Amino acid sequence: MNAELAALDGPRPDRRDPEIRHFWDGLTERELRAQVCADCQGVQWPPRAACVKCQSLQLTWHVIAGSGTLSTWTEVHRTGLAGYQDLVPYAVGIVEIDETPVRMVGYIHTPDIDTLVAGERLVVRFAERGEGVVLPVWHRESEGA
């Protein structure tokens, strides 16, 4: 499973980024994590240097659900990203995470992009890319994910 992404020689995240590194650290633990404000408890995505609701600088990270629904997507036929050029056409979109108000960009694994529908159920799986990078990959519940 996820052999295609495991073999991907694509762009790597900057693991030194003070906010975003927590997301990638979580993935190595096979967890999806989002930023939570310690003062107002608001959950926010993408992660930022301050809480967008109360401007608190006290931000923590919580594990969020590894499932969600598909909000919108694009079927990519052309990309300048190394590695992904070998995967076209592929789907990438916005996933609405269950139980928490987080919407995040996600790569959607499916052999049948034409049949994707808005609102369908997705479940995250993890693809080990080596050198400490684990990619979140969204699979379709309808395909037995």
Added chain:
Amino acid sequence: MSSCWTAAVTGVGQTEFSSGSGRSQSRLAIEAALLAIADAGLNPGDIDGIIPYQIGPPAEDLIAMLGLGDVRFTAVSHLGGASPVAGLRTASLAIAAGQAEAVLMYVARNGRSGDRVESRVTQQVPGQQFRHGLEHPLGLSLPVQTYSLMCRRHMLDFGTTREQLGKVAVTMREHALLNPHAQMYGRELTFEQYVTSKPIALPYLMFDCSLETDGASAIVITSAERARDLPQPPVLIRGVAEGHADSADDLSARNPIYGTGLAKAAPRAFREAGIGPADVDVALIYDCFTFQVIQQLEAAGFAPLGQGGAFVEAGEIALSGGSLPVNPHGGLLSEGHLAGMNHIVEAVLQLRHAGGDRQVPGAEVAAVTGWGDLGDGSLAVLTN
């Protein structure tokens, strides 16, 4: 004149638009600048303010090439494609405040033969840490991809159709066939050709995408008072505003994802002008992609939310028979992608009634939109 700081566009100039200029960006910029300055009836030495585009030759290049001894005002808007329209306000404010008397603005690029427009956009959009940390590693990187996410959600919510997207592309091409300056002049586009063009980032096909263009566009702005003594009929800048979408630097949190800063900017600009969307005779819409026309028709108040597609399908944006002719020059989709500086030039030509075969008869009010980065919006109301 409703605004105490009304300024005017007094000169316009453009190079040819092509897929290979064979010249440097600085050379293109100086060619367009000299044409615009001459059109304004001014000499290069009269220019004392410069507003360059955020990408391309900087003000210093033009200061040197124009031999300007003492330029006292420069500024850059960092709104991507919304910058030229926003620059109209920057220039107006500088002139009203006595900081400059004649301001030159320009966009110059080898968008086709040099660095592609898309590559530079990718490097300049805000929220670079999100782009590099949360999108590129997952396969999302180009504007055509992110904007197609908006397009699809709008299709899902309102039933916007492939036919409506195609109607935008075909209408822009029909307009370009009336414009000898257009990069696509003489090259017809049928719906059949549109719908069978290669997929880029579905729902976007190749002909949903604007052109990558070599060329330059420039304009000169002075006070409205001074413009009266210059040779061209002045085009008055009556209202200009910018706006930023919610979650301005990231699309994933924006809900609905097709929200845009133009929805905030447009009412401000129209209020300042004392003119409403219904009064507009010709609209120049920043058509980086087909759906972005539908999106901005709604955001600017020309069509109700969700009905932009039907508005287009009914032929309302066509020069021939439409209630709101959009982009008589052919737009970024078929004239060329000069970041919308060519939209301002076209608005000026229309209000001078110098539009030739593509002239909107009797045009008195033009609205120009700008769209940049992840949804920065701007709108200018111009009158003759």
